[in-house]
Amino acid sequence: MGPATQIAHYRIVAKLGEGFAYDANWSRDGKNVVFTNTLPKSGNDIWVLPNPMGNAAARKPYGFVQSDAYEFAGSISSDGKYLAYSSDENRTMQVYVQSFPGEGKFQISTNGGTRSVWRRDGKEIFYIDVAGKLMVVDVKAGARFEHGLPKPLFDVHIINSARVDVSPDGKRLLIPTTGGELATTSLMVVLNWYAGLKR
Amino acid sequence: MCPAKGGVAAGRWQISLGQARFPTWSRASSDLLCLGEDHRVMAVHYTAKGDSFTVDKPRVWSPVAIRRTGSSKPFDIAADGKQLVVIPAVDDPANFKCPVHVTVLLNFFDELKRRLP
Numbered sequence: 001m002g003p004a005t006q007i008a009h010y011r012i013v014a015k016l017g018e019g020f021a022y023d024a025n026w027s028r029d030g031k032n033v034v035f036t037n038t039l040p041k042s043g044n045d046i047w048v049l050p051n052p053m054g055n056a057a058a059r060k061p062y063g064f065v066q067s068d069a070y071e072f073a074g075s076i077s078s079d080g081k082y083l084a085y086s087s088d089e090n091r092t093m094q095v096y097v098q099s100f101p102g103e104g105k106f107q108i109s110t111n112g113g114t115r116s117v118w119r120r121d122g123k124e125i126f127y128i129d130v131a132g133k134l135m136v137v138d139v140k141a142g143a144r145f146e147h148g149l150p151k152p153l154f155d156v157h158i159i160n161s162a163r164v165d166v167s168p169d170g171k172r173l174l175i176p177t178t179g180g181e182l183a184t185t186s187l188m189v190v191l192n193w194y195a196g197l198k199r
Numbered sequence: 200m201c202p203a204k205g206g207v208a209a210g211r212w213q214i215s216l217g218q219a220r221f222p223t224w225s226r227a228s229s230d231l232l233c234l235g236e237d238h239r240v241m242a243v244h245y246t247a248k249g250d251s252f253t254v255d256k257p258r259v260w261s262p263v264a265i266r267r268t269g270s271s272k273p274f275d276i277a278a279d280g281k282q283l284v285v286i287p288a289v290d291d292p293a294n295f296k297c298p299v300h301v302t303v304l305l306n307f308f309d310e311l312k313r314r315l316p
Contacts, residue, residue, distance in 0.1 A: 010263050010285075011303045021286045026275045028226075033275075033284050052284060052303060162272065167224045172247070174222050174231065177213075 013052050014061050021047070027076035028120065034064075034074040034083065042066055046074040046085050065098065073115050073163065076100060077141045078122040086114045086127075095127045097145060108137050110150055115163040119170050126164055126173070132156060134164065134175075212252040219243075219257060221272040227280025233257070238264040240274060240283060 020038040027034070030053065037047040046065035051058040065071045069089035076083050083100040086093055095113035098105045108116070112130030119126070122141045127150075129135050134156045138148040158164065162176040218236035225232055225242070231254065235241040241257040265273050265285050274283045285302045 010261075013284075013303050022271045022273070024273075024275050024284045024286050026277050026284045028278050030278055035286060036271075053282070162221070165223050168226055172224075172252075174224060176220070176222060 014049050014059050016061055023073060025075045026052070027080055028078045029080045031080060032076060034076055036072040036074065037061075037063070043068065044070045044072050046071050046083070064101075075116065075118060077118050078120055079141050082141050082145055084108070084116040084118060084125055086116065092130070095125070097125070097139070097147070099145070104145070106145060106147060108139075108147055108150070109135065113150075115158075117163050117166060119166050120168055121170060126153075126166065128156065128158060128164075132158070134158075134173075210250055210252070214252070214254055217257070221274070223272070223274075223276055225280045226276055226278045230280075232260060232274075232276055232283070234265060234273065235259075240265065 016037065018039070021035050022038075024033055024035040026032075031051065033049040033052045035047055035049070036044055038044050042063075045063050045067070047061055048064045049059060049061045064083065065074070065085060065087070067087075067089060069087050070093075071085055071087045071089075074083055074085040077097075077100075081100055082097050084095060084097050086095055088094075092112050093114050094107055095109040095116045096105055096107055108125060109127055109129060113127040113135065116125050116127040118124070123139060125137045125139055125147075127135050127137075129150070129152075132155060134153040135150040136153055137150045140146040156164070156175050157177045158175060165174040166172075167174070219233040219241055222231050222233045228244075229246065230242045230244050233241050233243065235257065239262060240260040242260040243257045244255040246253050246255075261283070274285045276283050282303050
């Protein structure tokens with residue numbers, strides 16, 4: 001009989017010290033984990049943990065979007081070149097895209113926006129506007145970032161702070177919902193939203 | 200291109216996973232991952248065919264319990280579908296002196312099957 005097989009359940013990849021971190025988002029290329037970090041001095045900021053599965057020397061978390069404003073819900077585009085996040089830097093919470101790494105910045109939402117997510121192919125960003133409507137914006141990532149105007153999809157009674165999630169094939173949305181026509185907390189899968197838009 | 204009017208343009212399914220929360224599409228398989236009532240990550244196999252969308256019974260994805268971070272999703276899945284990044288909650292969000300770790304969970308049961316078929 002050989003030696004017993006031992007399988008680890010988990011691995012601590014970074015110690016953040018003081019703060020309250022949440023909302024981790026793993027980039028599709030696996031190179032970065034983006035999260036919201038709340039610190040007593042600067043409030044809510046967007047932080048990045050590079051090389052989460054690399055060697056310890058390369059895993060140094062750092063603040064990427066840090067200001068007096070309330071920033072949260074960061075996520076990196078599938079090509080790894082842009083970061084979408086929410087910020088109230090102009091008083092109203094809006095969705096922004098910033099070059100990653102870099103400083104070029106674009107405001108994506110117009111009527112308030114939070115909890116943005118990229119479609120897996122990087123061609124669209126979804127977010128919830130101030131009225132609770134699911135919005136979509138056509139975007140073009142790559143060497144140069146371009147975006148269209150937000151378009152409404154439908155009302156969602158999404159759970160507070162939750163985000164929709166786009167299926168790997170880009171055809172379905174998973175929406176944690178509550179209230180409205182649904183009496184209890186539920187999940188909702190929506191199909192063919194894009195085909196509906198094309199009609 | 201015109202926006203859809205009057206609600207969802209096509210299929211919509213309400214699915215219940217009991218008390219499970221934070222549903223996420225797996226990047227690598229036909230599974231939804233979610234946090235179960237006992238704070239362990241569960242996987243739920245789904246079948247999407249034509250106009251139907253059905254889910255199987257949830258199964259444990261990792262035996263490690265994650266403490267919830269309020270209403271924000273406490274995990275995200277890697278592109279290969281084999282690992283989750285997790286930030287365990289501190290005891291009290293107002294207590295900034297609690298050390299915070301970023302942790303990666305491994306898919307214990309799939310790895311076990313691979314090693315001990």
